[in-house]
Amino acid sequence: MKTVWLVDDDASIRFVLEKALSRAGFQTESFASAESVLSALEYNQPMVLISDVRMPGMDGMTLLEGICKEHPELPVIIMTAHSDLDSAVQAFQKGAFEYLAKPFDLNEAVNLVESACRANAKTKTKPAQAEQKAQDIIGEAPAMQEVFRAIGKLSASSMSVLINGESGTGKELVAGALHNHSPRKEKEFIALNMAAIPKELVESELFGHEKGAFTGADSVRKGRFEQANGGTLFLDEIGDMPLDVQTRLLRVLADGEFYRVGGHQSIKVDVRIIAATHQNLEELVSAGKFRDDLFHRLNVVRLKLPALRERTEDIEKLANYFLTKSAKELKVESKILAPDATKKLKAFHWPGNVRQLENTCRWITVMAPGQIVTEADLPSEVFVSAVKTTQSTDWLEQFQVWFDNELKQGRENIWPDIQAEIEVRLINTALNHCHGHKQDAAVKIGWGRNTLTRKLKERNLN
Numbered sequence: 001m002k003t004v005w006l007v008d009d010d011a012s013i014r015f016v017l018e019k020a021l022s023r024a025g026f027q028t029e030s031f032a033s034a035e036s037v038l039s040a041l042e043y044n045q046p047m048v049l050i051s052d053v054r055m056p057g058m059d060g061m062t063l064l065e066g067i068c069k070e071h072p073e074l075p076v077i078i079m080t081a082h083s084d085l086d087s088a089v090q091a092f093q094k095g096a097f098e099y100l101a102k103p104f105d106l107n108e109a110v111n112l113v114e115s116a117c118r119a120n121a122k123t124k125t126k127p128a129q130a131e132q133k134a135q136d137i138i139g140e141a142p143a144m145q146e147v148f149r150a151i152g153k154l155s156a157s158s159m160s161v162l163i164n165g166e167s168g169t170g171k172e173l174v175a176g177a178l179h180n181h182s183p184r185k186e187k188e189f190i191a192l193n194m195a196a197i198p199k200e201l202v203e204s205e206l207f208g209h210e211k212g213a214f215t216g217a218d219s220v221r222k223g224r225f226e227q228a229n230g231g232t233l234f235l236d237e238i239g240d241m242p243l244d245v246q247t248r249l250l251r252v253l254a255d256g257e258f259y260r261v262g263g264h265q266s267i268k269v270d271v272r273i274i275a276a277t278h279q280n281l282e283e284l285v286s287a288g289k290f291r292d293d294l295f296h297r298l299n300v301v302r303l304k305l306p307a308l309r310e311r312t313e314d315i316e317k318l319a320n321y322f323l324t325k326s327a328k329e330l331k332v333e334s335k336i337l338a339p340d341a342t343k344k345l346k347a348f349h350w351p352g353n354v355r356q357l358e359n360t361c362r363w364i365t366v367m368a369p370g371q372i373v374t375e376a377d378l379p380s381e382v383f384v385s386a387v388k389t390t391q392s393t394d395w396l397e398q399f400q401v402w403f404d405n406e407l408k409q410g411r412e413n414i415w416p417d418i419q420a421e422i423e424v425r426l427i428n429t430a431l432n433h434c435h436g437h438k439q440d441a442a443v444k445i446g447w448g449r450n451t452l453t454r455k456l457k458e459r460n461l462n
């Protein structure tokens with residue numbers, strides 16, 4: 001997803017920009033000071049950065065100078081309430097991508113960000129970024145070790161890879177690492193989320209368009225395939241790709257050629273595809289929503305990223321990593337998790353996976369009162385949902401995790417034990433509910449009375 005970082009000490013400006021940009025499909029992150037964004041840039045980079053000029057502490061122009069020195073490929077849009085010629089000229093002289101005078105039209109701001117993104121995609125030295133990210137994949141769980149092994153094994157090849165995993169499990173991170181460890185690492189790595197692009201625009205986003213191909217196509221535009229030539233195209237949420245675009249994609253994969261929308265001249269490219277999805281593609285194929293032949297082309301190598309709840313052994317390390325990272329970003333002392341807090345984090349269900357843990361660690365860094373973080377300092381969602389987890393139907397998923405762990409530890413013939421456990425709990429609960437009335441309890445469970453009597457005997461419950 002295309003990320004945009006916003007720097008402004010005025011929370012209301014940050015708020016309206018965040019809203020407008022996320023509506024346009026961008027992922028935003030906001031910073032209240034130039035200092036905090038400079039430290040964040042040491043670890044990560046957005047596609048575009050928008051900064052105000054006047055801020056307490058370091059001002060926007062000094063920030064711009066710093067960015068041009070350290071991250072020259074990052075387009076910076078400077079905004080200021082003082083729209084005079086001087087500040088505009090100064091912004092450009094210092095290397096700003098564009099200048100936005102407040103009050104500005106939100107559509108104009110979004111359009112500027114779009115074009116800055118395109119400029120970035122052309123010039124960006126993505127490999128360096130991917131390399132940084134590749135070092136940062138944390139995972140000691142066996143399933144993650146498998147992923148690392150696969151990245152290593154695939155390092156000399158350009159094979160298509162299909163990555164499966166829930167949202168926030170690190171699919172894009174792994175795709176970046178695959179690219180960075182491939183012979184294509186000097187070329188572009190372009191990530192595109194199919195679910196974030198309106199259906200009618202997918203085709204021109206991927207294949208580009210000629211001038212006048214449709215209303216609004218004022219100039220020729222290169223698509224992502226052309227931009228990624230020689231490099232890697234990461235297609236996230238591939239299950240959401242419209243069927244007609246699937247057909248075109250299949251053709252490009254087969255012969256490496258395509259036409260821009262409205263174009264008559266075929267264009268040849270050499271692009272490695274890494275696709276990802278949280279959906280079951282086989283099921284989509286059976287339902288006629290995904291092309292069988294495309295599935296087989298993409299499914300040359302498949303990597304499965306485990307949900308965070310399936311690798312609880314990594315939670316502590318990841319949490320400490322994110323706490324250190326966000327403390328550096330915010331220039332504060334890193335928080336330390338007390339054992340009860342760690343235990344709570346490990347017991348939580350993490351429906352948003354690693355991304356949610358990362359956000360929780362940011363929250364802790366800002367909100368926890370002391371340096372040592374106890375269970376009581378954790379955000380309420382971790383509490384509420386941890387309780388809910390043990391009470392709701394999530395128990396089935398917990399059961400699955402437990403079962404998986406038992407299997408990993410080499411356990412066999414597990415069913416008789418589970419059956420006994422389940423039956424004892426079923427019988428006791430039903431009898432309690434029915435005040436010991438066996439006939440009623442049998443009806444509640446769905447057994448005949450004779451079965452209940454036999455089970456009571458078998459399980460020594462009399």
Ligand SMILES: Nc1ncnc2c1ncn2[C@@H]1O[C@H](COP(=O)(O)OP(=O)(O)OP(=O)(O)O)[C@@H](O)[C@H]1O
Pocket residue numbers: 136137138139165166167168169170171172173174236354355358
């Ligand atoms: N193993 C990991 N080690 C360190 N950071 C991780 C790890 N996995 C994920 N992250 C971080 O979690 C966040 C989400 O990861 P990423 O965007 O790669 O997930 P995703 O599966 O592609 O999500 P989505 O499907 O929603 O796009 C990122 O900030 C990423 O850096």
